[in-house]
Amino acid sequence: TQLLEQSPQFLSIQEGENLTVYCNSSSVFSSLQWYRQEPGEGPVLLVTVVTGGEVKKLKRLTFQFGDARKDSSLHITAAQPGDTGLYLCAGAEGNNFNKFYFGSGTKLNVKP
Amino acid sequence: KAGVTQTPRYLIKTRGQQVTLSCSPISGHRSVSWYQQTPGQGLQFLFEYFSETQRNKGNFPGRFSGRQFSNSRSEMNVSTLELGDSALYLCASSRNRGGLSNTEAFFGQGTRLTVV
Numbered sequence: 001t002q003l004l005e006q007s008p009q010f011l012s013i014q015e016g017e018n019l020t021v022y023c024n025s026s027s028v029f030s031s032l033q034w035y036r037q038e039p040g041e042g043p044v045l046l047v048t049v050v051t052g053g054e055v056k057k058l059k060r061l062t063f064q065f066g067d068a069r070k071d072s073s074l075h076i077t078a079a080q081p082g083d084t085g086l087y088l089c090a091g092a093e094g095n096n097f098n099k100f101y102f103g104s105g106t107k108l109n110v111k112p
Numbered sequence: 113k114a115g116v117t118q119t120p121r122y123l124i125k126t127r128g129q130q131v132t133l134s135c136s137p138i139s140g141h142r143s144v145s146w147y148q149q150t151p152g153q154g155l156q157f158l159f160e161y162f163s164e165t166q167r168n169k170g171n172f173p174g175r176f177s178g179r180q181f182s183n184s185r186s187e188m189n190v191s192t193l194e195l196g197d198s199a200l201y202l203c204a205s206s207r208n209r210g211g212l213s214n215t216e217a218f219f220g221q222g223t224r225l226t227v228v
Binding site: 043 | 116118145147155156157160170204216217218219220221222224
């Protein structure tokens with residue numbers, strides 16, 4: 001059973017479209033991170049959110065941490081083919097900042 | 113600044129054999145974590161080492177073990193390999209000096225292990 005559920009699992013869109021990926025849990029996390037992973041590579045950290053309700057922007061990517069720190073979303077505006085990859089959310093419980101629970105991932109394909 | 117280095121990148125082993133994977137963390141990082149990634153189970157936490165001590169452990173059998181050296185480099189060992197151990201093994205390092213700003217984990221490219 002996954003502690004963090006991501007949706008959708010797969011997403012195939014055209015270049016220029018907007019999309020939102022969700023990461024949900026029944027557990028409270030002290031911090032939540034988003035990663036992007038490309039085939040054959042390790043995950044690359046995109047952002048860390050720590051405060052309930054926090055919103056962070058990274059160019060065309062907007063990350064939000066839920067008020068109760070149980071969920072998060074990633075919104076991409078005007079998606080580009082370079083955004084293609086596996087998006088993973090990962091949460092750290094309590095004060096244990098070095099044991100992360102990963103979601104199952106959202107595989108995004110942006111077609112030119 | 114060099115990133116996290118994992119060796120080897122690819123490995124093919126036979127059932128019943130044992131294997132040792134290596135991870136060199138980013139300079140100054142003292143925490144090293146190991147994860148197993150498979151298509152069916154996703155990324156699952158194996159264990160974490162800090163200052164040569166195992167600090168956290170996931171739900172994997174005792175065939176999976178690890179250690180950390182005084183220079184923070186880490187190795188993980190899998191004994192009596194099974195077909196189901198085929199996976200991408202990822203290592204991540206972090207500073208972990210305390211405080212949320214130091215909790216970001218940086219991953220290596222992984223070691224792709226195939227058990228035949």
